[in-house]
Amino acid sequence: MIRPVLSPREKPLPGGAVLVPLLSVVAALVCSAVLLAVAGVPPLKAFSEMFRGTLGDLYALSEVVVKMTPLLLCGLGVSLAFTMNLWNIGAEGQLHAGAIAATWPALAFPHLPALALIPLMVLCGMLGGLLWALGPALLKAKLQVNEIITTLMLNYVAIFLLDFFLFGPWKDPVSFGFPMSPLFSDSAVLPTLGATRVHLGLAFGLAAALLSALLLGRTKLGFSMRVIGANRVAARISGMPVAKVMIISLCLSGALAGLAGMSEVAGIQGRLRPGISPGYGYTAILIAWLGRLNPWVTLLVAFLFGALLVGGEVLQMSMKIPAHLTFVIQGLILFFVLAGDFVGRYRVRWLKEGRDD
């Protein structure tokens, strides 16, 4: 009998960093092809559409980058908490809180010049996300309340809070009853790149990735975060201010998600409205996990997820594939990438049993 035995790889696979994800995607596409064929859709045509719609031309690429922006910011945020071994499941809520907080100056001071208004909105958006994370952070640091539960539950609060503002004080008088805020003034809208929808939020995301990398690799705070995340007992014995760093890192985490919310309302929507996020904050958890605490890998992963989102939309529109089938294809790709990640880190050896030579 032959059976597999798993052992961690001593060295990474040669070229594995590129090859493994690539092969995973190919394997996923093969599986999807079977599925599409069964559903009566020509698979090759679907794939070429999907490719054309995501990486095929500059406009397609720009759409991927648009989707990547909030994923990157939230993913980096979740990743910062993750470094501390804290699970911030609340990026979705922090994103909404950031969107709400950033809307306030846009509506209150529409006539400020962009150079003043946008920094103000950035500040408010980050503060909103930070405040949304502050409660769970304090509860965790002072009373050891599980942050997974508190951050998760605050998501719903934030989403309903957004509804409250849209049905109440910030409802646009000329929206015919739709729950939307009035359109932002021009100075409250983020500048975009050429004719695309890529907005300044991308720069925020890239800057956040760079700052995260510097924070973790080269600062005292980042070092203490890594130590506390890896071994809280040793950190305490070494005199590190564990509770303080916990609060700071969860707040930073929330602030980044809040910035994502700000850049969505100011860069994409131009107003506050419901459904600004199709679950960016939840997808960010996966992105952070696959990013393995490395901001640059997180960036790559966020791009891949952006492409998945756009690819799904393209399939629905151009091939008339039902939305649920596109979700299955997205799920398959995710599944294979996760499995590939595992294969990249472990070695499978086939052991022959009962041999005697």
Add this chain to the structure above:
Amino acid sequence: MLSSKQALEMEGIVKRFPGVLAVDRVDFRVREGEIHALLGENGAGKSTLMQVLSGRLVPEEGRVRLDGKPIKLGSPKAAIDQGVGMVYQRFKLVPSLTVAENLLLGRETGRLRLNLSDLSAKITDLGQKFNLPVDPAAHIWRLSMGERQRVEILRLLLFQARILILDEPTTILTPIETVDLFAALKQLKDDGHSIIFISHKLDEVLELSDRISILNRGRMKATIDRAEADKRSLARLMIASDWEPDAVRLGPAQCDPNLTPALELEGITARDEQGLTKLDRLDLTIRCGEVLGVAGVAGNGQRELAEICCGVRRSLSGGIRVNGQDLTGKGSARFIQAGVGFVPEDRHGAGCVVGLNLTENLMLKDYRAKRFQKGLWLNWKAARQQARELIKDYDIRPPDPEAKAGSLSGGNLQKLLLARELSRDPKLIVAAYPLRGLDLASAGFVQSVLSKHRDRGGAVLFIGEDLDSLLEVADRVAVLFRGRIMGLFPNQGLDPHKLGLLMAGEKATSEESP
């Protein structure tokens, strides 16, 4: 009951770990009905070899035969089915379940209904037969380490194991529990079981075993009969080392023995996590320039005492002064600032961060220090430079500042902790069981480093379990029993027997009031 029949034959076993050849073409044979000691320093490959046997590790090369029949490698289940079982250093028991429930785990009963009473009766029977008494209805978390070990052995017996592997079983036992264990093992041997006894303690090995195999850096050095072995020859086979204690770098003398004491504890009370009082209005003073040894049976407040002295645990009453400075109620950061170094009992779990490299671990307590800053950033160059120097001074292997702390052997990890603590010029070093689990060479190294610290005017609180090593280094010895100091004696002509009685709680007149 010695027969010449081979119960186990391992041939040409090779096992590699990243960057290390842990076991190098090792042959190992065990006869039926013998106690076979597997002796070697830390990192010699004893545990690795035995984990290959018990199926936890898959060897790169080699064969294993039981009673002449080859067994399938890399399968714990196959090993158990063939009658090979191992008691690991860290027990695999579920604390919240009872003994019987734990022993039920992993047994395929083939029925839906669990029959605990049959199993309980079996446990009691086996316990009586082999001198391994344990209450089947007791919850694991209530049991002492010795009792838990009995449960592990009973588990193997319930699986009809013929070959029992015990990985350093006495490390966690009190002296009395050790005697009980040895009696049980001899009884098992008489019943025809083969026992493989992993150890690095020469006395134990000579007392218990019929034959002794010595591993040295992954190679099998020799297998000899007990009758032909003596301490000296075993030590020579086992030790391969060239450490140089004189190369150790220590800070300048810190304080005058005639001046302020290094540490003063007054009326300290502490409770453990279960709320049991572990320290009871304890007073203790450590002078500069002395090693104060704390003797006692484990669990009498040693851990709490060590943590109180380092500010990791807060006292519920009384006061603490370090070098004259009142630190009552302060946290570990203030204690570190005041010059307290700590070598904790749990080196992996509390002493270092296994996932970080040596450079990072060596600057764990100093990452805020000026010499490691460059403007906003950490100065990794300076940190690596310090790491390289310390690694060289303390002969830490592998000598790679980028190696993960988790890849170090026990002795090297202890050197790493000492290097970090002593390089900070501490006034007081609190060392909890600093020799536990170390091979002779590393233990000697630790002892000499601590004595050296003392000679330069530093103070050491040395919490130990085995009296011999304590008496070798300590200037004064305090006996701890149920959270109180039973007596405090200068280390001159001490009678170990009397100390033993005090450790067991017998009252005696102390020669010096604590």
